Amino acid sequence: MLDEEIFGNLRKSILTYDAQLALTSSKQGVEKGIDPVKLLDAMTAAIREVGDGFGRGKLWVPDMLAAVEAMQSGLPIIEEEIKKRGVRREAFGVAVVGTVLGDIHSIGKTMVAAFLAAGGFEVHDLGVDIKAEQFVEAVKSYRPDILCLSALLTVTAPQQKTVIELLEKEHLRPPTRVLVGGGAITEEFAESIGADGYEPTAPAGAKLARRLVEER
Amino acid sequence: MVVKGFTRRLRPLELLTVDQVQEIRASTLSVLERTGVRFESDWALDFLKGNGCDVDFQNKRVRFPPGLVEECLRKCPSTFHLKARDTQNDLQLGGCTTYFSNAAAMNTIDLDTYVPRPATRQEFIQYVTVLDALEYFHYHNCSPYFGFKDTPSIMCLPEDLALRLTYSTKHTQYCSSNDSEVFHIKMLKAIGTEGTGALTASPPLTWYGDQVLQARRSIEAGFPVSTCEGSMMGATAPATPVGSVVSSSAEQMAIIVLVQLLHSGHPIAVGHSSFPMNMSNGAPSFGQIDASISNVLFNQVWRSYRLPIFNWTPGFSNSKRMDFQTGYEKGVAGVLAALSGADMIFLYGCVSSEIAAHPLQAVLDDDVAGVIGHFIEGTQISDETLATNLIDEIGPIPGHYLSTAHTRKWWKIVQFLPKVADRLTYPEWEKTGKKSCIDYAKLRLEEILKTHKPSKLLTENQEDSLRQILEDAREYYKKKGMI
Numbered sequence: 001m002l003d004e005e006i007f008g009n010l011r012k013s014i015l016t017y018d019a020q021l022a023l024t025s026s027k028q029g030v031e032k033g034i035d036p037v038k039l040l041d042a043m044t045a046a047i048r049e050v051g052d053g054f055g056r057g058k059l060w061v062p063d064m065l066a067a068v069e070a071m072q073s074g075l076p077i078i079e080e081e082i083k084k085r086g087v088r089r090e091a092f093g094v095a096v097v098g099t100v101l102g103d104i105h106s107i108g109k110t111m112v113a114a115f116l117a118a119g120g121f122e123v124h125d126l127g128v129d130i131k132a133e134q135f136v137e138a139v140k141s142y143r144p145d146i147l148c149l150s151a152l153l154t155v156t157a158p159q160q161k162t163v164i165e166l167l168e169k170e171h172l173r174p175p176t177r178v179l180v181g182g183g184a185i186t187e188e189f190a191e192s193i194g195a196d197g198y199e200p201t202a203p204a205g206a207k208l209a210r211r212l213v214e215e216r
Numbered sequence: 217m218v219v220k221g222f223t224r225r226l227r228p229l230e231l232l233t234v235d236q237v238q239e240i241r242a243s244t245l246s247v248l249e250r251t252g253v254r255f256e257s258d259w260a261l262d263f264l265k266g267n268g269c270d271v272d273f274q275n276k277r278v279r280f281p282p283g284l285v286e287e288c289l290r291k292c293p294s295t296f297h298l299k300a301r302d303t304q305n306d307l308q309l310g311g312c313t314t315y316f317s318n319a320a321a322m323n324t325i326d327l328d329t330y331v332p333r334p335a336t337r338q339e340f341i342q343y344v345t346v347l348d349a350l351e352y353f354h355y356h357n358c359s360p361y362f363g364f365k366d367t368p369s370i371m372c373l374p375e376d377l378a379l380r381l382t383y384s385t386k387h388t389q390y391c392s393s394n395d396s397e398v399f400h401i402k403m404l405k406a407i408g409t410e411g412t413g414a415l416t417a418s419p420p421l422t423w424y425g426d427q428v429l430q431a432r433r434s435i436e437a438g439f440p441v442s443t444c445e446g447s448m449m450g451a452t453a454p455a456t457p458v459g460s461v462v463s464s465s466a467e468q469m470a471i472i473v474l475v476q477l478l479h480s481g482h483p484i485a486v487g488h489s490s491f492p493m494n495m496s497n498g499a500p501s502f503g504q505i506d507a508s509i510s511n512v513l514f515n516q517v518w519r520s521y522r523l524p525i526f527n528w529t530p531g532f533s534n535s536k537r538m539d540f541q542t543g544y545e546k547g548v549a550g551v552l553a554a555l556s557g558a559d560m561i562f563l564y565g566c567v568s569s570e571i572a573a574h575p576l577q578a579v580l581d582d583d584v585a586g587v588i589g590h591f592i593e594g595t596q597i598s599d600e601t602l603a604t605n606l607i608d609e610i611g612p613i614p615g616h617y618l619s620t621a622h623t624r625k626w627w628k629i630v631q632f633l634p635k636v637a638d639r640l641t642y643p644e645w646e647k648t649g650k651k652s653c654i655d656y657a658k659l660r661l662e663e664i665l666k667t668h669k670p671s672k673l674l675t676e677n678q679e680d681s682l683r684q685i686l687e688d689a690r691e692y693y694k695k696k697g698m699i
Contacts, residue, residue, distance in 0.1 A: 017619075017621070017624070060624075060627070060628075061618065062618055062619060062620075062623045062624045062627060063624060065618045065619035066619040066620075066621070066624060068619075069619045104613055104614075106613065106614050106616065107616055107618060110616065110618065111618070127614070128613075128614065186643075187643065199643075200641045200642070200643035200644055201641060201644065204644070
């Protein structure tokens with residue numbers, strides 16, 4: 001198979017939300033010895049196309065998520081190769097996302113992760129019900145530009161404050177900027193706990209994250 | 217090609233038992249046989265006499281044998297084709313399809329003060345352009361406005377039709393007054409299309425000569441017709457909705473007999489327009505739920521005759537503004553008309569009862585029509601929509617449906633997306649200028665007026681023909697001393 005075909009299939013896998021094709025093409029690319037950074041660039045360019053489609057109102061939240069899921073199915077193979085070769089992945093920025101302790105709501109957080117990925121971020125999704133200490137460990141490990149904390153419930157919203165306080169105690173904030181969101185969160189609440197930003201929706205959250213990174 | 221409209225997949229809403237429907241049918245036949253209907257047309261009196269009716273020439277009263285009425289009702293087709301200027305906009309009336317039209321009004325309205333005023337010719341054109349552009353608007357009523365500035369009132373109907381034919385390619389209805397239908401029919405034929413001749417009774421139980429002429433001329437032209445009455449419960453019809461249905465049905469059946477005797481099997485739609493009277497001021501109570509009760513009863517009875525049904529009242533609200541009352545009155549009336557089987561709902565455009573109409577309201581009503589249509593199209597049940605395999609595959613949390621192909625396929629099919637409703641989250645709304653649906657409707661209106669062109673323009677020859685027919689009409693009315 002020609003290199004062009006592999007690049008073409010990687011692009012196609014994202015645009016048609018074909019996780020299996022993304023996995024196969026990533027494997028083929030790595031096995032053929034293609035520069036993994038270039039393989040990643042091909043997928044990132046495709047995911048940006050999807051993001052642009054969303055921005056123009058031509059694509060929708062389910063399309064974004066499916067595209068990102070397709071990308072994620074091939075990503076570990078490419079990242080593994082990048083690590084092996086000792087080269088650095090060039091992402092627009094690094095983001096860590098997760099839903100706070102006591103809260104198992106994943107949809108909003110998953111959407112934020114998808115929109116960040118589509119916006120060119122290297123995204124580390126920690127999942128749901130994440131303790132403040134786990135967030136801090138992730139920040140130490142990935143050194144993200146952005147940490148996104150999600151909380152749907154009023155009772156779990158204060159956990160965002162706990163995470164922020166712990167990050168400050170560990171002198172990790174700055175450089176990491178903390179964005180908060182979720183059904184229980186308002187602009188006022190975000191300000192009151194000292195977050196760096198809040199947006200009510202995933203697309204707007206991802207835009208804000210890009211802006212904060214650009215402002216650096 | 218026929219515009220699909222909205223397919224009613226629900227069992228129709230019914231307020232009556234089978235026996236009660238029979239009772240109303242029998243009562244209507246009894247009114248026609250015992251009381252009869254007045255025809256202010258010597259020709260009609262002679263014609264109906266010659267076809268077996270009992271005619272009192274002195275009082276111009278025609279009494280109809282029940283057998284004749286039923287025979288004529290049976291001759292009416294249950295569905296028929298309505299040709300539009302662009303065949304892509306043709307309609308197939310009847311069956312299980314609901315279409316939408318506009319309600320006619322006298323004036324336009326100032327959007328800041330809600331004061332009505334006569335529309336200019338340009339505003340008339342803009343309104344027609346907007347109606348042509350709106351997705352769920354299928355059929356032009358006789359007039360968006362009853363007239364416009366600087367046009368002699370006698371010329372308003374022909375000028376109005378000429379503009380509708382120029383700026384829209386959708387099927388149109390035409391009225392009649394002082395022989396205007398002669399010019400209407402000529403115009404429609406000149407551009408190779410058809411229209412529907414509106415026949416309007418004058419309740420209680422009266423048909424004037426111009427309506428009889430309209431029926432005869434439309435039949436001769438080979439154009440379908442529709443009937444309507446326009447009564448006020450407690451004034452020109454009994455105060456009870458069911459009584460209004462009996463008197464309205466008797467009025468419509470009388471003209472149906474005449475039409476079917478003239479041309480057996482002629483396409484005809486039957487319409488209902490009955491408002492309760494506001495007993496404190498004597499005006500019609502537009503938008504009041506009782507008009508809808510009357511529609512639902514009428515629709516149930518007339519479904520049993522299998523004729524296409526028009527409901528004329530849902531487009532009217534008594535509110536003087538584009539506000540909550542206008543929204544709920546039109547919305548509820550439209551839903552009830554559709555649920556009970558109306559094939560044509562006159563919903564678009566009116567503000568402040570029939571005093572005014574505005575294209576902005578039509579833009580808002582397009583969403584209302586869409587919502588109603590989406591609802592009546594019902595739900596598909598299949599392995600794919602039941603989604604049990606998918607539910608099994610996704611399982612409990614952390615599973616979710618967001619990125620599945622099923623969601624990507626189905627949400628677009630099953631969700632209705634209103635074009636001008638506020639669908640933002642609160643913070644988004646706050647950040648984007650706190651817009652209401654009216655603000656969004658203004659933006660859509662602006663966009664339509666900036667970009668919309670009819671799908672087919674008239675040829676120069678067709679434009680010349682329309683101009684010539686209008687000139688002929690002016691000459692005709694000048695000779696009659698009406699201009």
